[in-house]
Amino acid sequence: MSYLEFLGQYGDRILSGTLVTILLTVLASMLAMAIALAAGLMRMARSPIVRGVAVVYIEIFRGTSLLVQLYWIFFVLPLFGITLEKFTAGFVAVGMNLGAYGAELVRGAILSVPRGQWEAALALNMSPAKRMVRVILPQAVVIMLPSWGNLLIELLKGTALVALIAVTDLMFQVKQINGTTFLSAEAFGTALIVYYVLARFMITPFMRWLERVMQRRLGRA
Amino acid sequence: MLDWRWDFTWDILPRLIAATGNTLLAAGLGYAIAVVLGLVLALAQRTPYRAVTIVVREAVEFIRSTPLVLQIFFVFYVGPQFGLRLSPWAAGMIAIGLHYAAYLSEVYRGGLESVPKGQWEAATSLNLSTARTYFRIIIPQALPPSLAGMGNYLVGIFKDTPMLSVIGVAELMHTANAIGSETYRFLEPYTLVGIIFLALSLPTAALIRVFEAWVRRKLGMY
Numbered sequence: 001m002s003y004l005e006f007l008g009q010y011g012d013r014i015l016s017g018t019l020v021t022i023l024l025t026v027l028a029s030m031l032a033m034a035i036a037l038a039a040g041l042m043r044m045a046r047s048p049i050v051r052g053v054a055v056v057y058i059e060i061f062r063g064t065s066l067l068v069q070l071y072w073i074f075f076v077l078p079l080f081g082i083t084l085e086k087f088t089a090g091f092v093a094v095g096m097n098l099g100a101y102g103a104e105l106v107r108g109a110i111l112s113v114p115r116g117q118w119e120a121a122l123a124l125n126m127s128p129a130k131r132m133v134r135v136i137l138p139q140a141v142v143i144m145l146p147s148w149g150n151l152l153i154e155l156l157k158g159t160a161l162v163a164l165i166a167v168t169d170l171m172f173q174v175k176q177i178n179g180t181t182f183l184s185a186e187a188f189g190t191a192l193i194v195y196y197v198l199a200r201f202m203i204t205p206f207m208r209w210l211e212r213v214m215q216r217r218l219g220r221a
Numbered sequence: 222m223l224d225w226r227w228d229f230t231w232d233i234l235p236r237l238i239a240a241t242g243n244t245l246l247a248a249g250l251g252y253a254i255a256v257v258l259g260l261v262l263a264l265a266q267r268t269p270y271r272a273v274t275i276v277v278r279e280a281v282e283f284i285r286s287t288p289l290v291l292q293i294f295f296v297f298y299v300g301p302q303f304g305l306r307l308s309p310w311a312a313g314m315i316a317i318g319l320h321y322a323a324y325l326s327e328v329y330r331g332g333l334e335s336v337p338k339g340q341w342e343a344a345t346s347l348n349l350s351t352a353r354t355y356f357r358i359i360i361p362q363a364l365p366p367s368l369a370g371m372g373n374y375l376v377g378i379f380k381d382t383p384m385l386s387v388i389g390v391a392e393l394m395h396t397a398n399a400i401g402s403e404t405y406r407f408l409e410p411y412t413l414v415g416i417i418f419l420a421l422s423l424p425t426a427a428l429i430r431v432f433e434a435w436v437r438r439k440l441g442m443y
Contacts, residue, residue, distance in 0.1 A: 063426075064418040067383040067394060072415060075407040079223055153286050160288035164387065171291055184298035192287045192295060199286035 006186045010177050017173030018194055024087075024159040024169060025198075028094040029152055035099025040106025041132075054103065061100030066158050069093050074165045090162030090169075098155045105151065109144035110136060142214050149207035153199045160195070170194060223408070230409050233400050237413055240396035241421075247313065247392055248379040254318025255378065256371070259325030263333060264355070266326070284323035290384045292316045297388045313385040321378050328370035332363035365440055372429030376422050383414075393417065 007014075042054035061069065070093040077084065084092060113136050121131035163171035174191040178184050265277040284292070297312035307315070336359050344354040383394035397410035 059423060060415075060419065063380075063422045064415045065380045065383045065394075067386075068411065068415050068418060071394075071397075071407075072411045075401070076411050079408050157286070157288040160290050161384070164290075171288065174291075175294065178294070178298060182302065184295070184302050188291060188295040188298065191291055192283075195287040195291065196283055200282065 001181075001183065001186075003186060006183060007190075010173075010181075010187070013173045013177065014170065014190060014194070017168060017170035017191075018198075020168055021156075021159055021170040021195075022198070024091050024094070024162060024167070025152075025156050028091040028098065028159060029155055031091065031095025032098040032102050032151075032155060035096060036102025036106050039099065039103035040110065043103060043107050044110065058100045058103050061097050062104075066093065066097045067161055067164070069097055070161055070165060086162075086165050086167050090159070090165060090167045094155060094158045094162065098151060098158060101154070102148070102151055105144045105147050106140070109140035112143055113139045138214075138218060142211070142218055142220070145207065145211045145214060149204060149211075152203050152207065156195065156199055156203060225408060226406070229404070229406060230413070233410060234413065236396055236400065237393065237410065237417065240391060240393045241417055243390070244379070244382050244392040245421075247310075247317070247382045247385055247390060248375075250314050251317040251321060251382070252375055252378050254314060255321035255325050255374070258318060258322035260329055260360075262322055262326035263329035266330065267333065281323045281326055284320055285327075289317065289320045289381055290387060292320055293384055293388055309385070309389045312388060313390045317378060317381065317385065320381075321374055324374050324377075325371065328367045328374070329363065331370070332365075332367035333359065335366050336362045365436055368433045368436055372426075372433060375429065376426050379422060379425070380418065 001009075039054045039057055042050050043058065045051050045054070070090070073084065073093045073096075074086065074089040077089075117135055117139065118131070121135045126134070159169060160171040163169055163175060166172065170191050174187040178187040181187070262277055262281055266274050266281075268274065293313060293316040296316040297307060297309065300307045300312065340358055340362065341354065344358050349358070382392055385392055386395035386398060389395065393414050397414045400410040401407045
């Protein structure tokens, strides 16, 4: 079978898998950003209890494998009475894992906003919440955006693991195709190229664009 | 609701600990491949031949932006299609070694670029060959700034070894899956795997930080 015939026959399955992968990536990155922001801010809280919760969360999710977390959320969490549908379990696991890595980026970025900005906001009598939202966070976002670009590529790669709990993403589809046709080079090779295209020609340009927009909004471009 | 069974826990713990040995072996072997191959990939991007630089650069980008689990499948299944049969271990080590070699080559690249140009000029004026300059002058100075990144990826490769279970390498995750399907109990095996990973990766990360600080002090850099 030529490669074109292969694409003709299995193209729609690969396409549907790709769409699931994109959907997973979008949902997981929204979850990861929310968790990263919350855990990153909690990590710097004054209360040791709040700080402790964030540290434990970050260390657990950074200290173990995504695959272990995925299996745990999918197979063990139901024993605690929380049953997640496999698609939900998939993006929740990926989002929670990358959120823990993102939390450290958020913390690092906030800490690297110049001290003078904090002092100026204090001098203007801003409340701590207003200071964070109006002065510190917008500058922190610009600082951490380049690292988030790398993190989102890691996230995209992480979504491939959800195929192992039978979410029908790109990885799952090509695994199935490989199982029935044994055309491994075509099936897995196509998936490799699709992932590469998603990472290099969608995520990276999108993040570059976002960096430019954010810098312009801060009047730095 | 939750019923943690301690007798079952003690039953399966020896099996899981034995499998931990395989996990550590896989991480160690993969890392050894990655450390050497990564240096090759980094040096290949510094040759005077632009074509070599571009090809290697693109290959590194490609490997870095595609999922490791897919690469493991690719290496394992594509070989037999062309008459080359690889054992799960061999395929797994090639895939994970290559993946982390791509990451480490970026770390080395940063380290190599941080060596001042004057070092090259001094080596040229002493009539050292390129190879000698690299191995005696440049690489020893490029290593200390690379140590932090190298340490992170050592922990990283350890945490990625569970992906080898998909092609049947009998490491920790594979064993936990086997226990799960034999006994229909997932709580204890998966939780224990998580605890074993935490118990190994947290101290390792801390040790690496101590080691890095020690090297910096030894070399008189802060």
